Amino acid sequence: MNVSWIFFFTFLLLIHTVLLQSVLVGESVILPCTLEQNLQEVYWKDKDNGVVCDILDGKADFNEQDPAYKDRVTIFPSETKNGNFSIMLRNVKESDAGPYTCSAPNRKIVKLELTVKVSQTTPGNGESPRRADGLLTFLLGCALLYTLTF
Ligand SMILES: *[C@@H]1O[C@H](CO)[C@@H](O)[C@H](O)[C@H]1NC(C)=O
Numbered sequence: 001m002n003v004s005w006i007f008f009f010t011f012l013l014l015i016h017t018v019l020l021q022s023v024l025v026g027e028s029v030i031l032p033c034t035l036e037q038n039l040q041e042v043y044w045k046d047k048d049n050g051v052v053c054d055i056l057d058g059k060a061d062f063n064e065q066d067p068a069y070k071d072r073v074t075i076f077p078s079e080t081k082n083g084n085f086s087i088m089l090r091n092v093k094e095s096d097a098g099p100y101t102c103s104a105p106n107r108k109i110v111k112l113e114l115t116v117k118v119s120q121t122t123p124g125n126g127e128s129p130r131r132a133d134g135l136l137t138f139l140l141g142c143a144l145l146y147t148l149t150f
Helices: 003-017 129-149
Strands: 018-024 029-031 041-045 051-056 059-061 073-075 087-089 098-103 110-117
Touching (some): 018 029, 029 110, 051 073, 051 087
Parallel strands (some): 018 110
Antiparallel strands (some): 029 087, 051 059, 073 087
């Protein structure tokens, strides 16, 4: 078993467990999470362990929700029976950036990293494809660096 195999498996593990999601400030983003079907309790938490959304019996429950996410989170009720516990976060703020987890008791934890970009384009100007390419390269670079250092 040589070193490159270890890197290869580390990389596989990372792309399997950490998903990068990127969004512009003010836009909406879907945070994907697929678990088993018919789970009774699924919890979405942020980096400070604050509750983003609870999904109980396939329905959103906002009783424990951190006020920071009030009225900004919706789930996809018709998808939960298929094990799709993805949520939509609207009106994204810079403070929303960071890691999120989606988990159910005694099940694997789905981890996700949200990157929030502040638009640098002037009003009326669309974002150029070139910049999008640059960003993708940057994100891939980060992912690679992350793989190599941890
Ligand atoms: C889960 O549902 C969302 C919203 O309908 C959809 O965008 C996403 O593709 C679904 N994910 C899977 C794995 O089916």
